[in-house]
Amino acid sequence: MSKTFRSMMLAGAAALTLSPLAAQAEMSEAERADFREEVRAYLMEHPEVILEAVQSLESKQADQKAQADVDLVADNAAEIFNDDHSWVGGNPDGDITLVEFMDYRCGYCRKAFQEVEDLVKGDGNIRFVLKEFPILGEESVTASRLAIATQLEAGDDAYKDLHDALMAYQGGFDETAMTRILSGLDLDPQPILARMDSDEVTSVIAKNHALAQQLQINGTPTFILPETMLRGYVPLAGMQQLVAEARDK
Incomplete structure (x- = not known):
């Protein structure tokens, strides 16, 4: 991970802790464009990250569905x-x-x-x-x-x-x-x-x-x-x- 990308990620994470309007003001348009490009470049170089994210989402959804079924059984x-x-x-x-x-x-x-x-x-x-x-x-x-x-x-x-x-x-x-x-x-x-x-x-x-x-x-x-x-x-x-x-x- 490049130094620029790391700094952009930190800035993005910090921005997410603020209100939507403050988050938009935290990064300039140029910084947002650089951040998007860094993310794209990283994902193109490491496409397995996308698969990991999809698998994580599917696992979370499966757990939620299983818990929903447990609740349905208990209620009925x-x-x-x-x-x-x-x-x-x-x-x-x-x-x-x-x-x-x-x-x-x-x-x-x-x-x-x-x-x-x-x-x-x-x-x-x-x-x-x-x-x-x-x-x-x-x-x-x-x-x-x-x-x-x-x-x-x-x-x-x-x-x-x-x-x-x-x-x-x-x-x-x-x-x-x-x-x-x-x-x-x-x-x-x-x-x-x-x-x-x-x-x-x-x-x-x-x-x-x-x-x-x-x-x-x-x-x-x-x-x-x-x-x-x-x-x-x-x-x-x-x-x-x-x-x-x-x-x-």
Whole structure:
């Protein structure tokens, strides 16, 4: 760094401690022009400084976003972890709760499905909560309505059986197809299908969408742990690490 550049930097730093009008008066127009030229020359000679500044900014923004998510989770903890309608599995008395916002037509939800199953079963001490969050079109909504109606009509075990089946299902959702899916799980289709458009089912979906809006969630899967929100697919090893870190907090 040249002597001139160093002196200009010191003058600039001093000026920044003054009011805007005083700062403008601190340096003459010629000094400001020299300062700009020195800065430009330095950056052309050391372009890595720009990269360092960008990386520093991105890191700061990421930290701010992570903290904002922590605050959102804390502010909405009751609805996230202990609502009155979501399916709860894993270990109901586990020492930590993992929540997933999911959509049956989401490719990354399907990709994460078996890994999340392995995580919950392999750990043995995770309370796992599923939130129906259909955002990928009418078939997503229909699939969620079918799942929620099954839970209301036939119970939690039936819901989980259907959930698992729907995560692998590739077809459509007309009445014939849904009847076949339910019958294949030894469930009586008629009362479940009759309940799909009920106010109870509509209310569950509406509550989950309202909560997602509060949490600024607009994609699936989204996973939530105490003090952590994971927006997107995370491989099994990463999820295991995040669970371990959440336990240490």
